Amino acid sequence: MNKLKKITTLMLAIGLLQSCNSQTKNKEKQMDQSITEITGQLKNYKEQPSHHAEVNSSACSFQLLINDMPAVSHYKQGGLSISMPINPLILKSGKQTYTLRLYPGYYKEDKELKQVKTLVKETKLNLTISVKHWNDSNKSSKDIFVFTLPSKENKEGFKEFDFAGQTYYEFKGVFDATVPYELQGWSDGEKLDTKKISDLEDEVISAYTKLGNDMAKKDVDAEYKFAKTRTAEMAVAMYLDKNAVEASYQEDIEEYSSKDFAIQPLENYKMTMYGDGKVVALERTDSKNKGQSALRAKFVNDEGKKRVNFYNLLLYRPVKDGPLVPIR
Helix, strand or coil: CCHHHHHHHHHHHHHHHHHHHHHHHHHHHHHHHHHHHHCCCCCCCCCCEEEEEEEEECCCCEEEEECCEEEEEEEEEECCCEEEECCHHHCCEEEEEEEEEEEEEEEEECCEECCCCCCCCEEEEEEEEEECCCCCCCCCCCCEEEEEEEEEECCCCCCEEEEEECCCEEEEEEEEEEECCCCCCCCCCCCCCCHHHHHHHHHHHHHHHHHHHHCCCCCCHHHHEEEEEEEHHHHCCCCCCCCHHHHHHHHHHHHHHCCEEEEEECCEEEEEEEEEHEEEEEEECCCCCCCCCCCEEEEEEECCHHHHEECCCEEEEECCCCCCEECC
């Protein structure tokens, strides 16, 4: 290589290095700005009550809504025992609503998941809303609401579900909750126009596609900007601090950088309305993934195992004629 070529190659290498350093610094600056925008809304509350919905079920499938927002669902064979944090669905202190949608259970036949035709007498489900205080270990968890499916004892002394034989049954009620924060959430959102259902679905698909593209490009900053209201409100409701927000940001980067990380096509879904008609989501309808978000990715984890993650995305329209943006 002659002297001129060596000098040219060196200059190109230096220019490339400076460009990479500049891009890295810009990304770090953007990350700091995103995190600062979120953490600027956080407060260190003296009381930090964390509400959980605990569900124990058998011989049925179900969906639980808190304030008309999805909290937990189960469309699999057998029962479920789970405890889910629900603070992000509680916008402020006072009366909260719950809706329990009860469906027949599932069974496997020839390795295929099939649904029983009706609810059976063996159907059981208990719902408990409890509260614990993360920042005060001296306070024990307290049950603030308990619901059990109505049943009667038969001649043999076994309880039988009152509405066995129905294909669907719904229970609604209220419970009280006290939180130190107050969030706008979806409460001030626009009622979505279901008369133009095709246009609405196109808009929802566009939002899901945008977020998926941001994730595929590992552009966490673009993701956070798109979902800044959701991210900030979730952080407030879960009493996160700056370190926790930064850790979440880094975890997203690491996941999207996983081996073979690939956003999957939007398929086998339906559009579902929540939040009193102000919130919309795309949910899977296939038996294997029923109720899961339509936004998903496949990747290989650190242990070399293939994994699939589903990413919840609930959208609302904060202003009339404005775009749909993530709220939960």
